[in-house]
Amino acid sequence: MKNLAVAFSGPSNSGKTSLIVKVSNFLKDTYQIAIVKHDPGDKATFDQKGKDSWKFEQTGAEVIVASPTRTTFFSQKRKDLDEIIRVFGDFDLLIVEGLKTLPLPRISIFRNKIDESYFEYSNAIAIDDSIDITKYKIPDNLDVLDLNDTNYIIEWILKNSKKIR
Numbered sequence: 001m002k003n004l005a006v007a008f009s010g011p012s013n014s015g016k017t018s019l020i021v022k023v024s025n026f027l028k029d030t031y032q033i034a035i036v037k038h039d040p041g042d043k044a045t046f047d048q049k050g051k052d053s054w055k056f057e058q059t060g061a062e063v064i065v066a067s068p069t070r071t072t073f074f075s076q077k078r079k080d081l082d083e084i085i086r087v088f089g090d091f092d093l094l095i096v097e098g099l100k101t102l103p104l105p106r107i108s109i110f111r112n113k114i115d116e117s118y119f120e121y122s123n124a125i126a127i128d129d130s131i132d133i134t135k136y137k138i139p140d141n142l143d144v145l146d147l148n149d150t151n152y153i154i155e156w157i158l159k160n161s162k163k164i165r
Helices: 016-027 052-058 081-088 116-121 150-160
Strands: 004-009 033-037 063-066 071-074 093-097 106-110 124-127 143-146
Touching: 004 016, 016 033, 016 093, 016 150, 033 081, 052 063, 052 071, 081 093, 106 116, 106 150, 124 150, 143 150
Parallel strands: 004 093, 004 106, 033 093, 106 124, 124 143
Antiparallel strands: 063 071
16 A cells, blocks of 8 residues: 545544544554645644744744654645645555545545535545434435444545555
8 A cells, every 4th residue: 555545524523633543543553644634724833832943933934843753844835735745755545634625535524413515525424323314315425434433434445545646
């Protein structure tokens, strides 16, 4: 498995991040995982206020922080997916949170209610028992996954991920 990608979408607080963490933790010993998170509100912050890397990032410069165990890249410019992929280098599976219009196999996640506007961008939906599926008209082309069955979701990912390079 090399250079595959899958995406997760859903409303705020639906469980996207929690599921991505579960999937990543399960796969990390076997595969190199890369994650892209969309921040549509431009509200993510990095490092701690007052620290050197925070001060550098505040200048608006492109900043790379290198340490013995990791490299952190702070960019002040919008990057398209191809540019982001080049920054990651080698990976087996790229997981994208958000960016629902990217043409990637996509699981949309819902709790309490389903937002049907996600259907046109989705290949599967993951729901828990807070949703009464009989109240919705789920398109036949969408797989319905149990949000609490991480193993089954991983099987779906490994079967449906898209080769991106």
